[in-house]
Amino acid sequence: MSAQTTDEELVVHLKKVQTGPSPKRRVGVGVALLLVGVFSALVLATTGSRRTATFGFNTGGALHIPDVTFPQAPFCVTVGVLIAVAGAYHAARGFTPRVLRAVGSVAGVLFLLSFLAWAGTGGRTVQLTSLLQQGLFLAAPLVLGAMGGILCERSGVINVAIEGQMLAGAFAGALLGTVGGLAAGIVGAVIVGGLMGLLLAVFAIKFLVNQVILGVVLNVLALGLTGFLFDAIMANDSNGTNNPGFFGPVKIPLLGDIPVVGPVIFNQNYIVYAMYVIVLVIDVALLRTRWGLRTRAVGEHPQAADTVGINVLRLRYQNVVMGGCVAGLAGALLTIGSVGAFNKNITSGQGFIALAAVIFGRWTPRGALGAALLFGFAGALQSVLSFLNTPLQINASLLGMLPYLVTIFAVAGLVGRVRAPAADGEPYVKGSS
Amino acid sequence: MSEPAPQVVPPADNQQDEAPQGGQRFSVREIFRSDHPALVTILAIFAAVVIGSLLIVVSDEPTRAAASYFTAAPMDTLSAAWHAVSGAYVALFQGSILNPSSLSSGSLTTILGPISETIVSATPLILAGLSVTLAFRAGLFNIGAQGQILVAAIFAGYVGFSWHLPVVLHVIVAIIAGVVGGAIWAGIAGVLKAKTGAHEVITTIMLNYVALGLIQFLLSVHGFQAKPYTQAIATPVDGTARYPHLLGDSLRANTSFLIAIAATIGVAWLLRRSTFGFRVRAVGANQDAARTAGISISRVYIGVMLLVGALAGLAGSAQVLGTQPQVTADIDAGIGFDAITVALLGRGSASGTFWAGMLFGALRAGSVQLLASTSTPADLVQVLQALIVLFIAAPGLVRLIFRLRATDGGDSAVLAKGWNG
Numbered sequence: 001m002s003a004q005t006t007d008e009e010l011v012v013h014l015k016k017v018q019t020g021p022s023p024k025r026r027v028g029v030g031v032a033l034l035l036v037g038v039f040s041a042l043v044l045a046t047t048g049s050r051r052t053a054t055f056g057f058n059t060g061g062a063l064h065i066p067d068v069t070f071p072q073a074p075f076c077v078t079v080g081v082l083i084a085v086a087g088a089y090h091a092a093r094g095f096t097p098r099v100l101r102a103v104g105s106v107a108g109v110l111f112l113l114s115f116l117a118w119a120g121t122g123g124r125t126v127q128l129t130s131l132l133q134q135g136l137f138l139a140a141p142l143v144l145g146a147m148g149g150i151l152c153e154r155s156g157v158i159n160v161a162i163e164g165q166m167l168a169g170a171f172a173g174a175l176l177g178t179v180g181g182l183a184a185g186i187v188g189a190v191i192v193g194g195l196m197g198l199l200l201a202v203f204a205i206k207f208l209v210n211q212v213i214l215g216v217v218l219n220v221l222a223l224g225l226t227g228f229l230f231d232a233i234m235a236n237d238s239n240g241t242n243n244p245g246f247f248g249p250v251k252i253p254l255l256g257d258i259p260v261v262g263p264v265i266f267n268q269n270y271i272v273y274a275m276y277v278i279v280l281v282i283d284v285a286l287l288r289t290r291w292g293l294r295t296r297a298v299g300e301h302p303q304a305a306d307t308v309g310i311n312v313l314r315l316r317y318q319n320v321v322m323g324g325c326v327a328g329l330a331g332a333l334l335t336i337g338s339v340g341a342f343n344k345n346i347t348s349g350q351g352f353i354a355l356a357a358v359i360f361g362r363w364t365p366r367g368a369l370g371a372a373l374l375f376g377f378a379g380a381l382q383s384v385l386s387f388l389n390t391p392l393q394i395n396a397s398l399l400g401m402l403p404y405l406v407t408i409f410a411v412a413g414l415v416g417r418v419r420a421p422a423a424d425g426e427p428y429v430k431g432s433s
Numbered sequence: 434m435s436e437p438a439p440q441v442v443p444p445a446d447n448q449q450d451e452a453p454q455g456g457q458r459f460s461v462r463e464i465f466r467s468d469h470p471a472l473v474t475i476l477a478i479f480a481a482v483v484i485g486s487l488l489i490v491v492s493d494e495p496t497r498a499a500a501s502y503f504t505a506a507p508m509d510t511l512s513a514a515w516h517a518v519s520g521a522y523v524a525l526f527q528g529s530i531l532n533p534s535s536l537s538s539g540s541l542t543t544i545l546g547p548i549s550e551t552i553v554s555a556t557p558l559i560l561a562g563l564s565v566t567l568a569f570r571a572g573l574f575n576i577g578a579q580g581q582i583l584v585a586a587i588f589a590g591y592v593g594f595s596w597h598l599p600v601v602l603h604v605i606v607a608i609i610a611g612v613v614g615g616a617i618w619a620g621i622a623g624v625l626k627a628k629t630g631a632h633e634v635i636t637t638i639m640l641n642y643v644a645l646g647l648i649q650f651l652l653s654v655h656g657f658q659a660k661p662y663t664q665a666i667a668t669p670v671d672g673t674a675r676y677p678h679l680l681g682d683s684l685r686a687n688t689s690f691l692i693a694i695a696a697t698i699g700v701a702w703l704l705r706r707s708t709f710g711f712r713v714r715a716v717g718a719n720q721d722a723a724r725t726a727g728i729s730i731s732r733v734y735i736g737v738m739l740l741v742g743a744l745a746g747l748a749g750s751a752q753v754l755g756t757q758p759q760v761t762a763d764i765d766a767g768i769g770f771d772a773i774t775v776a777l778l779g780r781g782s783a784s785g786t787f788w789a790g791m792l793f794g795a796l797r798a799g800s801v802q803l804l805a806s807t808s809t810p811a812d813l814v815q816v817l818q819a820l821i822v823l824f825i826a827a828p829g830l831v832r833l834i835f836r837l838r839a840t841d842g843g844d845s846a847v848l849a850k851g852w853n854g
Contacts, residue, residue, distance in 0.1 A: 158851055160634075207827035212574055212634075212851065216773050217822045224815030225488075231810030232492035344812075349642070352576075356635045359852070395653065401646035404639040411639075412631040425851020 029100070030091025034084050036111055041080025044118040045073040049391040053120040056127045057260050065259050067125055072117045079114040083107045105370075112381075122389025131384050132264040132377070139376020140272045141166065141333045145354030146361065146368035147282055148327030152197070153363055154286065155319040156299040156423040157204050160215020161196065163351025164222030165324045169193040169331025171226040174342035175233070177244025177335070185244050185336045186271070186329070193328015194321050196222065201320035205313055208427045219351070227344045234342065246340035247271060271329065271337045278326060283365040295319060299421035302428040312428050330354070356407055363421060378403030474778075476831050477824035485817050486518045489809050493517035521809040528802025529795035542683050547798065549686035552679070553756055555794020557582070557748040557768045559693040562775030562786040563700050564619075564744035569781055570704060571737040572717040572850045577622060577637025578745045579769025580644035581615040585749025587648055588614030590760035591657070593670030593753065603673040608692075608750045615746020616739045618644060623738025627731030632852065633738075641769070648762050659759075667760035676755040689751035693787070696747060701783035703740075713737055717850075748772070771797075774822045793818055 053072040057065040086103050089095070095103055120126035145162045152159035159165075172192035177185025200218060203209045234242040247269035255266040286292040294315060297305040302312045334350070335342050353375055361367025382399045490496050496517055499509040527533075529551045535543040561578045568575035589611030598606060618640060625631040651657045652665040659668045676687035704710040715723040716733045724730055752764050775793050779786030800814040824831050831837070 203823070203827055203830075207829045209823075209826045213777055213826055214823075216576075216770075217777065217819050217826065220770070220774055220815060221819035221823065224812050224817075224819055227812035228488060228492065228810045228816055231812060349638075352638050356638060359632060359635055395650050397646045397649035397653065400649075401643045404642040404646075408625070408631070408636055408639045408643075411635050412625045412629040420852035422853065424853065 026094045027091045030087045030089075030094075033087025033090060033104075033107060035087075036107070037080045037082070037084025037087055039080070040083060040111055040114045041077045044114055045076035045080065047391050048072045048076070048118050048121040049389075051121075053117040054125045055116070055120065056125040057129050058127075070117075072121050075117050076114045079110045083111060119385055119388050119390045121391060124388050126388065127384070129260055129263055131380055132260070133267070134383070135373070135377035135380035136264060137268065137272070137338075137376070138379045139373045140268075140275050140337070141330045141350055142354045142357055142372035142375055143279060143369055144271075144275050144330030144333065145327050145351055146357040146372050147278055147365065148193075148197075148323040148325075148330060149355055149358040150286075150323075150363060150365055150368055151282065151326060152200075152320050152323035153358065153424050154299045154421055155295045155316050156302060156421060156426060156428070157201065157316055157320050158211040158215060158425040159200065159320070159323060159327075159358075160212055160355060161200050161218040161222075161351075162215075162327050162330075162354050163347055163349070164215075164219040165193045165196040165200075165327035166331035166334070166351045166354075167219075167222045167226050167345070167347045168196045169328030170335045170346050171229065171331075171342050172328070173332035173337075174242055174244050174335040174340075178241055182244060182247060182336055186332055189328045189332035189336075190325045191328070193331060194325040196328070197321040197324015198317075200324065201317050204320070204427065205316055208429070211425050211427075223345060226342075230342065230344055238341075242341050244336050244340055246336050246338060269337055271333050274329065278329075279365055279369055286365060296421070298428075299423055302423050302426075306428075306430065312430075316428070327351070327354075359420075360407060360411060362419075363424075374406070375403050378406065473828050473831050474825060476835055477821050480824050480831065480834060481817050481820035482522070484820055485521075485813055488813065488816060489518050489521050490514045492810070494808065517807075517809065520807045521803060521813065524802045524806050524809075525796065525799035525814075527799075527806075529799035542681065545680055545684060547802075549680050549684035550798035550801070551791070551795045552686040552690050553794075554797035555791045556687075556690045556693045557751045557756070557766075558771055558775050558794050558797075559787050559790030560696055560748035560751060561745050561768050561772030562779060562790045563696055563783060564741045564748070565772050565776035566779055566781055566783065566786045567700060567704075567713070567737060567744065568741045569776060570717045571713045571733060572720065573626070573633050573734065573737060573741075574850070575619065575622075575637055575738075575741050575745075576634055576773065577619060577640050577769070578748070578772045579765050580637065580641035581618045581742045581745035582749035582752065582765045582769055583641075583644040583648050584618040585611035585615035585746035586753040586760050586764045587651060588746075589674075589750040590667055590670055590753045590764075593674035593758070594668040597671065598673065600673050603671065604676065604754060607670070607674040607754055608747070611750030611753070612743045612746040615744070615749055616742035619738045619742025619745065620735065623735040623741075626738070627734040634852075645762065648760070648764075652760070652762060657760075665762060670754060670758040674754055675758055676751070685756065687751075687755040689747075689755045692747060692751070693790075696744060697783050697787040700744070700786075704783065709733075709736065745769075745772075771818070774818050777822045778825060780825075 051071055051073070052069050053075070054067050054069045056067045086107060090100065090103070116126050116128075145166055148165060149159045149162050169189035169192055173185040173189035175185075176188030180188075196218065200211075200214060203214050204211045230242075249267050249269055250273075252266040256262045258266070286295065294305065294310050298310060298312050298315050306312050331347065334346050354372065357368045357371035357375065360371035361369070382396065382402070385394065385399060386396050493513065496510060496513040499506075499513040503510050527547065529547050531544070531547055535546065561582060564578055564581070565575050589607045592607040592610040593603075596603070596606070619637075622631075622633050622636040622640060625636050626633045649665065652667060655662060657667055658664075659666045676689045678684065679686040679688055679690060702710075704714065712723070712728050712733050715726065715728055716730055720730060723733075748768060749764070752766070752768070753760055757764060757766075771793060775789045776786055778789035778792070796814045796817060800811040803809055803813065804811040
């Protein structure tokens, strides 16, 4: 593509490449959307057990919003037609990738509302605000865990050990939170998470251990160590060692009174507020600061970064340890951020879900945030639906599979071939190539 | 960890390979110069045991009590520490290999008991470990052994309790059902990887959770769930569908161990001698080169994942038709994840995986005795496993600790690829 190219065909060819996915995939995605729309318009609209659905919006805000009751079938039909039209358009003409992402998100939210309207026809009110609140709460550890993964991976070190870092942070949070108060618990969780990150960094960067292997082993180590220490220290004296209490929700004075948004976003605990700041800082820093530019350079092409004088290894050490700290904080959310006690394997795979959010979100803070929120809301949906009299009784275990199935479909269909930072997982040895 | 001096470890019997050079100027230094995998393995196990001992000492209540007056009577602390450490490792040995007190009773059953338990724990670990090993060799990372084992258990268990077939046929059909179930589950990830490029790490993790949801759902369905319908347990598998016992009816060891041995030989043959194995290794070593040479990457991915699932399926059927003949939601018993460490310890070879599975099986069996007879938490075993693999994965660290001289190019082979591999 040098500057003197005048060949018009080549220019046309370049434009084609930029329009995005292959026709086959475009039609596939379009038809899938179309089917979702048809499902909403036909199945959901006709199987509702009563004529109306009720959505509630209140969790104790100052402003009272009355419940909204509306006819369910027309709503589901409208939503279904909208989604189907979008799908048909995409199959026929194709949206640009950017528009498709927006359309896809809107379609997802609409379909969810349509589904909730169907589920809410059993006579009980669907509490939207508490659904969102709980979704954010469940998503928070995943968001923080994913941020820990991104910090690490953008500088070129794969972090499969998010799970172990979270687990270590959860343990330290509970233990130190009991011994020295909740603030000590937070500090301890961050430090211990950082130490787990340091372990990852030393083995990956100094001893050149394969990073995927390393992550798995560190997870086993964290699981074993916390289990061992739990039995040795906590099990016999749970009052003195595993009773830290927990951060309750703290309402921010004015913002917390905004209807719907207020109770959802501004009535959470301190760690969730810290999460907002962390996500914002990482997003801005990664894209707009010198550190971010260097991190991305080291993650994509360490040799080039080295050539211009960036200390590749030092930056990697810093980022991996920082990532561990953030993941440790994520672990603290599970103990002193919610239940107020540590239990063996309390993370139960959430670190892996966070890892999936990193990959799903294409290694960007915003993408990972979106993916983690999706998982969180899916979890909340599962528990909300079990309270409702849905027209067809859906088994809770089957519903629980939903987020994972969505991820599989999304990874296979929407995200397709994800590309990690080019040097992710490649150890850097000065002068090797 | 810098204290243990080299001469503490006498791995003489593993040094046969190095014997020729010893002819000229044989010295202790010469032995420790090598990066012989067996040497690194033994030193790694030794280092893990040392760290494990520190953990035991630190967590042991009597030792901590004695340490509070350490300056007054230091021997008390040391003897308490020695008591705790030796007690733990003796319990591990007694639970997994031999309990000397059983010798006096003289009955063969009690003498062979620990060995039987080791075999029982090792069998599914070996099979699932082989599954992960095979995936590694193709450059794939199978985190999904758990899900594959669960689905296999569903299939094999269902055939085991709901079909009523003649004696020998029943167990064979049930095993085949398990193999098919595992292959389907891993095959999904393989097809998605081959056709859409969906990363197998995500899909296999997600399929684990889907399998768990599936098994929980089935355990609430009448017909699958056992009769009083009060517990999430399936109907027990028929006697005709169970693996026959290996060491007499009073011991749990069963013939699934023979299948594990056969599978080890099969995987070794596959990787070393068969055309498909060559393709697998080619794709695993360098995808682009393999594609250039005309190997269909997607076909290899799908084929490997089917085989991987079949092996994990054998592990699942060993569980549900042998060890614990009843489908439950925790029939996996953490084998899916331990299989990854087993495969890593086995360094990508079938026989290595077999012995790694035996070692971890012994540790698992010993942990029962550890829990029963000492105050050391049984999770010690998991810490030991992780440390062993960690040290083995980092030969450089082992050399550093034991002050070994480096030789060129002896570092471990690449087993797993990164995200872009």
